[in-house]
Amino acid sequence: MIISITRLRLNHFWYLPAFIKTSRACVMQAVANKNCVGGATFVGPGLTFWTATLWSDEKSMREYTKSGDHFKAYPLLAQWCSEAATGNVEANSVPEKNEILNLLRANPTFAPLKRPAKTHTQKRLPIKSPWLREVFKPR
Numbered sequence: 001m002i003i004s005i006t007r008l009r010l011n012h013f014w015y016l017p018a019f020i021k022t023s024r025a026c027v028m029q030a031v032a033n034k035n036c037v038g039g040a041t042f043v044g045p046g047l048t049f050w051t052a053t054l055w056s057d058e059k060s061m062r063e064y065t066k067s068g069d070h071f072k073a074y075p076l077l078a079q080w081c082s083e084a085a086t087g088n089v090e091a092n093s094v095p096e097k098n099e100i101l102n103l104l105r106a107n108p109t110f111a112p113l114k115r116p117a118k119t120h121t122q123k124r125l126p127i128k129s130p131w132l133r134e135v136f137k138p139r
Helices: 013-032 058-065 068-080 100-105
Strands: 002-010 036-044 048-055 081-090 108-110 132-136
Touching (some): 002 058, 013 132, 058 068
């Protein structure tokens, strides 16, 4: 199995309502996918948000990212975010909040952004893990 991790930091709180609506749609898309084994959303300090989705295989994960609400949401990140990193690693379960940062550090990719923070430009990940975790579609 493979886990896909995303960490985003919003530029400003005024993006929050649209971000939450879009994030919920993406989670519902994952929940409806028979190849999504499970996942979790996380919240951290400073308008940071994380997702972790566990997939039966990499092909299924890639198909999800290139379809539906997720595909529509991806271009919005360039405007909404000052930091955006993703990573995929082999895993057997949805990570705990204290594990997710180390998993992302294993293989990060930084998305192109219109107004990146200095940390994003320098390809640095935070020191702190998220502090709130909500699991979806457990099996």
